[in-house]
Amino acid sequence: MSCIGAIWGRNRPIAEDCACLDISRLKDISGLLPHAHGVYEYDGSTLIYWMNTDGTTLTIAYRTNGHEVQQQIDITTIAVHLKNVASRKYFLCPFCEKKCCKLYLSKRRYEMACVKCGNLCYELQAHHNHNIYYLLMKNAKEERVHYEKWRRRHAKRHPNGN
Numbered sequence: 344m345s346c347i348g349a350i351w352g353r354n355r356p357i358a359e360d361c362a363c364l365d366i367s368r369l370k371d372i373s374g375l376l377p378h379a380h381g382v383y384e385y386d387g388s389t390l391i392y393w394m395n396t397d398g399t400t401l402t403i404a405y406r407t408n409g410h411e412v413q414q415q416i417d418i419t420t421i422a423v424h425l426k427n428v429a430s431r432k433y434f435l436c437p438f439c440e441k442k443c444c445k446l447y448l449s450k451r452r453y454e455m456a457c458v459k460c461g462n463l464c465y466e467l468q469a470h471h472n473h474n475i476y477y478l479l480m481k482n483a484k485e486e487r488v489h490y491e492k493w494r495r496r497h498a499k500r501h502p503n504g505n
Contacts, residue, residue: 358463362388362448364403364455366434374401375418375432388448401434407453414454416446436460
């Protein structure tokens with residue numbers, strides 16, 4: 344899959360270059376509380392947000408490519424059993440409804456979406472061929488296996504260690 348990502352990444356926009364809505368950053372500014380509202384600014388992008396009364400739907404408004412956009416994003420809470428954390432919140436992608444921590448605004452789409460629905464790739468996928476690392480590790484393993492086989496054969500032929 345990683346090799347395919349490197350090939351696909353050539354024609355897709357990079358997620359790190361797009362405007363991003365990060366749930367942990369929103370949580371840090373108390374934007375996930377019921378009735379919360381304010382302005383979210385991050386990496387040069389600005390949007391207005393407000394949370395509904397039960398804290399399950401975040402509404403955002405922003406301007407992109409000359410279009411005014413208002414979008415509702417569902418939020419789900421998952422119980423976790425960690426030392427200091429009882430639950431975690433995730434965005435539900437408006438298109439595929441999968442859990443995600445970040446939503447991106449790509450240049451090809453006017454609404455926030457996950458990386459997959461936004462047809463984005465990460466910078467590592469676009470500029471790094473993961474195949475190189477895999478081939479190096481595979482060759483090193485094959486050399487170790489070959490050496491071990493040779494050592495065993497040599498030990499059988501020369502029991503005295505000569």
